[in-house]
Amino acid sequence: MVYVIDLSDVHAARTRIDAFVRRTPVLELDPGSFPPLSRLWFKLEYFQHTGSFKARGAFNRIRTALEPAGPSFSVSSETEGADDGLAEPDSAGHQVSGVVAASGGNAGLAVAYAAAAHGLPAQVFVPQNAPPVKVKKLRELGAHVVQVGTKYADAYEAATARATDSGALFCHAYDQPEICAGQGTLGLELLEQTGGDVDTILVAVGGGGLMAGVATAVEGRARVVGAEPSSAPTLNSALAAGGPIDVGVSGVAADSLGASRLGEIAYAVAARTGVGSVLVDDDDIVEARRLLWQNYRVVVEHGPATAFAALVSGAYRPADGERVAVVLSGANTDPSTLG
Known part of the structure; x- marks a missing residue:
């Protein structure tokens, strides 16, 4: 039986790891930058320790194991x-x-x-x-x-x-409750930093740990849309099949969105909270990554660029006046490949 996280798990994770992770900044773009949006934010999570959101889950997994009442080494x-x-x-x-x-x-x-x-x-x-x-x-x-x-x-x-x-304590890349709850602390931060005004959060999905955490953190307050490469559609395929299934993995984002199957926790959270999926092609991902550098001097991996690609390619079509945040989740990449 898979334990599916809830908001209390994310709040507990925040208390547990607060002294060990960074509160990463949010950049709001100029009004009118992306009509018909009324507001657009980038959550700059690549400023996190080791250059990605993954530090949140890793700290929560380890610190939970160190607690007297929790699992132990x-x-x-x-x-x-x-x-x-x-x-x-x-x-x-x-x-x-x-x-x-x-x-x-x-x-x-x-x-x-x-x-x-x-x-x-x-x-x-x-x-x-x-x-x-x-x-x-x-x-x-x-x-x-x-x-x-x-x-x-x-x-x-x-x-x-x-x-x-x-x-030894095994730390899964994305499908453990402590991992997902730790990633969800990003969602709590984002709600605070946007004054709770965000309507939709675009998150790149591989195994789905970040999506699961963020969707849990903002449940009832904002919706989450998973952006995926069309060459690695773990969430899209799971939603269509009624559960996680194996998919082929290829394309420019495979190094960071390389899971061949959505996590069980991620699927359960997506089904509970109504997370949607949009697919983008490699060319759109490459272009979105280039635009992030050209227009905002932001350098990220192809994986997180997938979230922005959903917006700039038109794969995700916002409503008039919608307020959207894009999570830019990692920057362990080679800047020389920006073109």
């Missing part, structure tokens, strides 16, 4: 694993297994950062073809990196096996 008197960088002694001299994640991208960076902030060892499993720059950054953050297989599914399988064998 596995602790034993055994020394097995001490030579692989995973095990470190706690104050009682036991060995703490630490955290494990599967991701060569933003989720892995966030888990490594959050673990280091708590003095905990982190092991991140990535495919053998993961971008060297991201592998290098993971190591700089102190993570023990294990490269296995040629796709995310291979890394995921190895990571979950390692977590089971070692007793």
Whole structure:
């Protein structure tokens, strides 16, 4: 049975992680910039630690596990694993297994950062073809990196096996209650920063953790629309099928929106709150990313540019006078590819 988060979970997450994450800024565009909108905001979440929203969920997952009343890290008197960088002694001299994640991208960076902030060892499993720059950054953050297989599914399988064998805390990239609730703190901030005047929030969707959190945070106050590449339509396909299904993944945004299946929590929240989906093509994503740089000097990944692409391409058609916020969720990208 999947636990589906609610607003109380998001508020609890905010209390738990407030001292560890940044309150990222909001930029309101000049009136008339995008008719027929009356107001348009960018939520500049790429200013978050490690360059993406993922730090929110990672901190909430780890800090929840550290709470006396919550799940705990596995602790034993055994020394097995001490030579692989995973095990470190706690104050009682036991060995703490630490955290494990599967991701060569933003989720892995966030888990490594959050673990280091708590003095905990982190092991991140990535495919053998993961971008060297991201592998290098993971190591700089102190993570023990294990490269296995040629796709995310291979890394995921190895990571979950390692977590089971070692007793380490597994941090899913998008489909755990603590992860989704942590991402939802962005939605609470956005409501405050817009004075509660926002009608619609455009969010890029891969596995759906950010969408699930934001939709929960603003439920009853604003609606959320998921923007997806037409080459990786996890939400769109799940809504059509009545539940998450596997989809093919390709295209320019696959490095950050590379999940092949929407999360169970994300689907449940989308169904409960009425989240919609719009699809955009690669050319529209590339153009939206270019316009963000050309017009606003904003540099983001192709993934978050997908949310803006929904607006500029006409895939999402706002009503007259509508007030829209676009979440720009990550900037771990190569600026030289802006064109």
